[in-house]
Amino acid sequence: MQVILSHTNLDFDGLASMMAAKKLHPDASLVLPDKCQSAVEHYLAIHKDLFSITDERHLDWDNITQVILTDTSSLKRTGNIGNRLPDEVPVLCYDHHGDPPHSTSTFTCIHKKYGACITLLLEKINEEALDISPFEATLFALGLYSDTGSLSYSSTCPEDLLAGSRLLQAGASLEVVEQFKEAPLSGDEQTLFRALMDNMTIEYYDGVDAAIAVHEQESYTGGLASIASLLLSVTGSDAIFCLVRMNDKTFITARSASDRINVLPVIQTLGGGGHAKAASAMRKDLSPLVLADELRQQLHEISGSDTTAKDIMSTPVRVVAPHTSVVDVSKMLYRYGHTGFPVTENGRLAGIISRRDVDKALHHNLGHAPVKGYMSTSPVTINPDTSLEKIQAVMMEKNVGRMPVIDCGEVVGIVSRSNVIEALHGKSPKPKAATETSRSAARTNLAFSAKSRLSQNLFNLITLIGNRASALNMKPYLIGGIVRDLILGRDNQDIDIVVEGNAIELGENLAASEGGSVRTHEAFKTATWTSPEGIKVDLTSARTEYYDYPAALPQVELSDIKEDLYRRDFTINAMGMSLAPVDFGRLIDFFNGYLDIRGGIIKVLYNLSFTEDPTRVLRAMRFEHRFSFHMDEQTETLARNHGRTLSSVSKPRIAGELSRLLIEESPVFFVKRAAELDVFRYILSSHEDVITCLSRLSVYEELAKQVNLEKSIHNWTAILTLLSDFTPDAFSECRSYAHNKQEARYVSEIESISSAVRPAVIKLSEWHRILEGKSSVASAVFFAKAGSEDQAIAEMGRLYLTGREQVKNRISGQDLIKLGLEPGPDFKEWLLEIEGKWLDEPNLTKDDMLRWAQEHLLIRASENETE
Structure with a gap:
């Protein structure tokens, strides 16, 4: 006999997964756990008769031959029912939580890390081509939507969206889903909600705040998951832990609203399970107060490293002085493509001037005036450790587009909306390393390609340069067309190296330590080092360029690798490869050049690219x-x-x-x-x-x-x-x-x-x-x-060009002398005449031509002498 089980405090994903398992295993008995979430109970109160549910009291538990477990991989989470199972009963598990458990001779787990367990079972149903009724599709959609936050949680996968599409095609009713997905709190649940609000403390750690709510009561009240989610929303905390003692059991429910906080590891230490942002457990041996103290000690384990202002800010910061004229600031805005500048005086922030402020001043013919009269004098600022989430909140609350980053009173960076958008979409810089934008690029390491494609001498040389630059606290990168060609699998021995640092210092250091010679160009911050083997390597300081007018030659300023790559012509050429020993070969791709190569696309990095350098039009055609x-x-x-x-x-x-x-x-x-x-x-x-x-x-x-x-x-x-x-x-x-x-x-x-x-x-x-x-x-x-x-x-052109090469130098001046002709100014003309004769009559041999020359040229020479 087979039996289908799921975890206690059953949610819609668990119920939907049980029903889906029933379709896959129609002879199995479906047994509900002893406790369900209140929303599930409300649903079952109306639809229970449509289910083929077996009462646990009517089962012969000793004759269970297999357990089909859904939405959990632990029999302990099935509650009291699990205690009635025979020892070593075979288990087939369908789960999507955490990492897949190890299979044994009696335990098999079908595991995929989807947003909902029902998605996994729907794949199996689709593989077996089983029909789904509109009622089943609606229940399955309830499980999918509730566990993925209506397909909005970060755990949602493409497969979840595909499953949702198929369910709608099968007749799922979103009206029913909306009706039952979040049922209103019952009277008992409202009482528990208020009790937890009254017994809540907020713990702060490493820039995040976690709420811990504790309560004890005699009777059991369901819906703790819904209550926890509501408390998280009401308090605005980054995470919440609800610990409620009911009868002789303590129920722990955790929810997280921040990508920084993973509540699952802590809940797992208590014997529970779930997701990074939603997990639960139940204990009999510890009171809520004791568990709360344990949680406080473990808060440092739930908060991961966050992206902070120092990771995403633009630096070095371009600033202007209060006395700078509006028209000069306008030129700088165009030059650098910025939307504003911090205004500093004696190294301290005095205000911030935006493009909008400048445009208004210019509109009123005030270009000559200093910016101090038009800047914002009380700008919103942040510090280097301000979290990305806090930055977003401040930008929305204050409606500001850029915020100077202040450290010890000095402006060390600036965070703009662009920086935040890049961070949110997977482009934020990681600490101590540049970032790559695309997921494909993030997985790409070019070390093997470089070793295979470059000559051994050249590979050894870039490795040496990378080590030397890192020793000087510089970040070295191989950049340009060679990176593109490594991805394309094409040979290219043209080495260009950029360092975040002083390339001239690096070149001089290489010449001093390794030998060879170095030629420097202070104006462009570059050096060319010629190794002892005679290999020339161009070393460049990471820099940015601006153009005073269209088609002008660029002006140069020091910058970082991102801005250096941004000045390139096309995305496929705007990539780098790290030469640092710590991550040698890592692809640096801010602008999705890797994906454009895979797609066979030539794409400029910004709309003014052809304006600044029109020859890029021809280069695009060439590529x-x-x-x-x-x-x-x-x-x-x-x-x-x-x-x-x-x-x-x-x-x-x-x-x-x-x-x-x-x-x-x-x-x-x-x-x-x-x-x-x-x-x-x-x-x-x-x-x-x-x-x-x-x-x-x-x-x-x-x-x-x-x-x-x-x-x-x-x-x-x-x-x-x-x-x-x-x-x-x-x-x-x-x-x-x-x-x-x-x-x-x-x-x-x-x-x-x-x-x-x-x-x-x-x-x-x-x-x-x-x-x-x-x-x-x-x-x-x-x-x-x-x-x-x-x-x-x-x-005629073909005959002439072919013949000219054949007759050229076949008869020389020496041949004419042997015929008895005296050297003189006529020789050139005679040789030209001989070659012409030969072109007209290509079948003549050299002897034929010499006889002709003797017959005609000797007579002509004699006539010339007579004259």
């Missing part, structure tokens, strides 16, 4: 092609809207990105994407239409492949010229992008060829005379341009 990623909708819109700002950027800065797009990536992709984003015209005002450009590029790429044209980074200006309209202005514009003389020469060569070619040119020897001395790159570009309009010219 799209390189990684087969795509800009997210917002980033693409910003790129489209800010393409025109490229016209304000110097040509050398654009050239840096454009050259890599055209050579390292794909000129075809560039033309298509630049046209889509409407940025082509801001890069090359004399560009041809897209179809013409693509046609030319197609011919060029085929030609380059056929003649094995060398792919050099310097070829990019020649390719850029291919996209122009081949006018003098176009050549001049393309030449202005050149980094060096070689890149400029390619453009000039193409211009020269273009002006020299005539329509009548049909022989390779004629082409050779025009293209003599011109690079293969320039020649290929011209043939591609002309060949896109006339396929015959494209074929």
Whole structure:
């Protein structure tokens, strides 16, 4: 015989779980515990006849073959019923509390840490494809909603929400759920509520307050769980412990309203169970007063470490002086993206000035006035140990958006709404370490990837630097594209290291202790250390940047790793890897770059990113092609809207990105994407239409492949010229992008060829005379341009470029001397003529050409002498 049991003081989750277990084990007898919560009793008073409940007095307890236990894993919590079970009776348990218990030969537990036990049983019902009636769905929903706070408790899981959805689909009535979930207190319960209120003390420990309410009475009153929850709400305490002696038993019910307080461990020491925020126990041997004293001694165990102001505040703090003008503060607000500044005088807080205050003053043409006349002179402040919960409460109560953090009278930080929001959504900094925002990133350690991908020398070097920086009390990080590529599994040996501290000091220390040399740049707070093995490592102090105007070069100030990463171009490049020995390899990801890599997304960190550096538009295109990623909708819109700002950027800065797009990536992709984003015209005002450009590029790429044209980074200006309209202005514009003389020469060569070619040119020897001395790159570009309009010219270009390499230097000046020709100024012309002849008649051998030279050139030389 099977029997279904649950814990005493049965709640709706327990009752629902018993009913669900009955569906899974239809031959089992369902036996209710001796005590139920008052809300459950009210429900059963109406619906009891709809249940197949067995009276414990009618069971043959000696013949129980299996116990099916729900919503608890302890038979002790079944009350007196558990005492009637045979020894070593097999138990099958369904539970969601705490950690899963160990299974034995007679005890099996199906355990998942869901918000409600009914969710676990509904999964089993769904696996067996069992139907659920609307009545059952409503009861199951009562269990789900009551144990998860209507799906709002932090213990709620995605599976709970999915279960709720299925129950509604099965016909669950939320009206019934609302009616019974929180039944009103009965007369006896109201009496107990008032008694506990009268006998309550508030204990304070480590920034939290816990209420302990004690009462003794002769008769039993149910509903202690509901009473405890109501007391917690009324008192506003972080936690409450209700200890009530009824008859010969002491009932302990605990509730927590704070993530800091976990009441379960204390209740477990008393033989009870439950959740971190809701637990209960029952004792016969101790009075409430004794238990209350024990609880007071254990309060330090229930309060975990809290996120405090010092963990989430922004630091160092940018402040202004009282005499700073309103217009200067306005510029600083724009520069740093802040919404306000503390105003300090002689290191002490004098007030706080907000963007709203500044805007109002500017509206009244008071930009010249000092901020002391418009600042708030009594700002709300907090100290470094103020808890996150207290910070939230103060912000709501005082309606303030930022609060200076004061320590010993000095401003050591500032907490804004943004800081609080980040902390609440899993982005708050942990003590003594930077934070990673996403859960995926939090579980990511790149140490193995770094060891696998980097050369042994390089890996040893970053390990050494990490150890050295930590010894100097600096926090070292590997940052930038290499972190991205470690996640992508791509090779990258380009090392950039940022430290929270003085990078120059670190570089000098490395040179002194390990050898090598160091070059420092005080203005940018950077150093380049060259190791004894010759490896160059860029060391940078964590810094923030601001731009005085769009497309300007950045101004630099020291900051922390978060602000340093925030100045990066895209989220996928705004990650770091800790090099500190204590957490080597830990991914630092404030901006969800890890998730964007997994999603193949290019995303800017802030909306002014392209305004501050328009070349990032080109970089976004480059990364799209390189990684087969795509800009997210917002980033693409910003790129489209800010393409025109490229016209304000110097040509050398654009050239840096454009050259890599055209050579390292794909000129075809560039033309298509630049046209889509409407940025082509801001890069090359004399560009041809897209179809013409693509046609030319197609011919060029085929030609380059056929003649094995060398792919050099310097070829990019020649390719850029291919996209122009081949006018003098176009050549001049393309030449202005050149980094060096070689890149400029390619453009000039193409211009020269273009002006020299005539329509009548049909022989390779004629082409050779025009293209003599011109690079293969320039020649290929011209043939591609002309060949896109006339396929015959494209074929001639292939024959010419291939043949030119074959005839080059096959006959030298020494060969002509052996023929009896005297060296002189005509040699160059004769050699060019021989090469042309050979291009026109490629089947001729060297001997054939020498005979031809002897027959023609010796006669011509003789005629010249006669003249």
